Amino acid sequence: MSRVITREVVQGLYKHTGTARVDVDVAASFKVGDTIRARNINPTGHTRLPRYIRGKQGQVAVDHGVFQFADSLAHSSGKQPQHLYSVRFTAREIWGADVPAQDSLYIDLWDDYLESA
Amino acid sequence: MNSIHDMGGMHGYGPIVREEDEPVFHHEWEGKALALARIALAGGHFNLDEFRHVQERMPPAHYLTIRYYERWLEGTVAMLVEKGVITAEEYAARLAELSGEAS
Amino acid sequence: MTSDEDVALRVRALESLLLEKGLVESPAIDEIIDLFENRMGPQNGARVIVRAWTDPDFKARLLANASDAIVEMGYDAVQGEDMVVVENTRAVHNLVVCTLCSCFPWATLGLPPVWYKSAPYRSRAASDPRGVLAEFGTAIADEAEVRVWDSNAELRYMVLPEQPAGTDGMSEDELLALVTRDSMIGVTRALEAPAP
Numbered sequence: 001m002s003r004v005i006t007r008e009v010v011q012g013l014y015k016h017t018g019t020a021r022v023d024v025d026v027a028a029s030f031k032v033g034d035t036i037r038a039r040n041i042n043p044t045g046h047t048r049l050p051r052y053i054r055g056k057q058g059q060v061a062v063d064h065g066v067f068q069f070a071d072s073l074a075h076s077s078g079k080q081p082q083h084l085y086s087v088r089f090t091a092r093e094i095w096g097a098d099v100p101a102q103d104s105l106y107i108d109l110w111d112d113y114l115e116s117a
Numbered sequence: 118m119n120s121i122h123d124m125g126g127m128h129g130y131g132p133i134v135r136e137e138d139e140p141v142f143h144h145e146w147e148g149k150a151l152a153l154a155r156i157a158l159a160g161g162h163f164n165l166d167e168f169r170h171v172q173e174r175m176p177p178a179h180y181l182t183i184r185y186y187e188r189w190l191e192g193t194v195a196m197l198v199e200k201g202v203i204t205a206e207e208y209a210a211r212l213a214e215l216s217g218e219a220s
Numbered sequence: 221m222t223s224d225e226d227v228a229l230r231v232r233a234l235e236s237l238l239l240e241k242g243l244v245e246s247p248a249i250d251e252i253i254d255l256f257e258n259r260m261g262p263q264n265g266a267r268v269i270v271r272a273w274t275d276p277d278f279k280a281r282l283l284a285n286a287s288d289a290i291v292e293m294g295y296d297a298v299q300g301e302d303m304v305v306v307e308n309t310r311a312v313h314n315l316v317v318c319t320l321c322s323c324f325p326w327a328t329l330g331l332p333p334v335w336y337k338s339a340p341y342r343s344r345a346a347s348d349p350r351g352v353l354a355e356f357g358t359a360i361a362d363e364a365e366v367r368v369w370d371s372n373a374e375l376r377y378m379v380l381p382e383q384p385a386g387t388d389g390m391s392e393d394e395l396l397a398l399v400t401r402d403s404m405i406g407v408t409r410a411l412e413a414p415a416p
Binding site: 004005006007009010011013014015018019020021048049050052064067068070084086091094095099100102103104105106107108109110 | 242243244245247248250251252255296297298301302304319320346347349350362363364365366367368369370371372373374375
């Protein structure tokens with residue numbers, strides 16, 4: 001490891017510790033209100049795009065701003081900072097007609113996970 | 118990867134089992150396992166995403182049956198070995214030494 | 221399943237190697253355990269909730285930018301850097317899960333309970349939240365919207381439960397006693413006011 005982990009280091013870590021935000025200007029591909037589709041990707045490596053949401057259509061509810069990308073960081077491919085959006089899906093879109101019409105699911109999706117619908 | 122950790126929407130896992138007044142750690146080893154994982158992360162030789170992914174790569178039956186902090190321990194050891202911080206041999210040797218003392 | 225003795229030995233083996241290599245000092249290990257056992261926990265989140273119940277300006281700030289509001293209260297610890305607080309109302313009931321692992325707002329709630337990290341919860345909270353809520357004994361109006369938040373990325377979610385009826389004017393301590401960890405995850409509501 002690159003440094004000895006002492007009590008002081010630990011104390012420092014547990015205050016204002018690692019945000020995953022990246023302070024860099026990156027263009028957003030989407031904006032609040034856009035209808036998007038979660039891509040149907042099936043990487044053999046790390047991804048935070050669950051199978052249940054792939055190919056489903058939703059609406060961008062919030063643009064959280066620019067964050068480091070988990071999929072690339074897990075494979076030493078750098079932060080690849082990009083916009084992370086809170087996307088709303090109806091429960092029926094994901095699970096079919098047997099769930100209540102008004103129920104919903106929100107999930108945070110990076111720009112790379114999305115395409116226009 | 119499309120492994121067993123991606124379980125949203127799966128069926129068949131049974132009822133949600135809850136423990137009344139659950140302690141933060143059930144055993145001392147749980148707290149130590151958590152602490153060593155966080156320390157290894159703080160040391161900077163692997164990141165949280167790599168740590169999650171090494172767990173995702175465990176065989177499905179193992180992932181499902183191993184206890185949570187034990188999975189963290191195994192993930193920490195696997196990452197430290199992968200990154201060359203410790204070797205599998207020295208870990209095995211230390212374990213054998215401690216097991217010998219314990220018996 | 222391996223025995224506790226077995227796992228404890230394997231933990232000791234790792235600990236002793238790291239100490240021997242000078243990569244960590246013992247007090248650091250003790251510090252982390254103490255932090256999670258004694259200092260982080262839902263008692264912190266409860267204070268955030270009670271302040272939101274009693275201070276409308278704070279509530280507005282909390283819902284607009286939870287990260288900053290939580291820093292304001294001094295709970296800006298690990299896994300709390302990027303927070304979102306979602307409000308329960310008569311019309312909307314929120315439920316938080318991490319289907320992919322166990323992501324949880326440590327900064328306000330401490331470590332998650334075993335059930336939150338378990339396959340039964342992780343699998344069904346997303347697809348059958350009303351069934352999960354029923355299992356916890358939480359009744360939801362048919363016409364209400366149930367919203368599930370899957371904490372799959374870097375944001376951590378906490379629920380602002382509805383303030384229970386008949387609790388206006390209660391002291392802070394009385395209100396704190398009504399805010400449970402489960403109500404801040406969304407599987408239950410806050411506790412009812414005790415009978416007079």
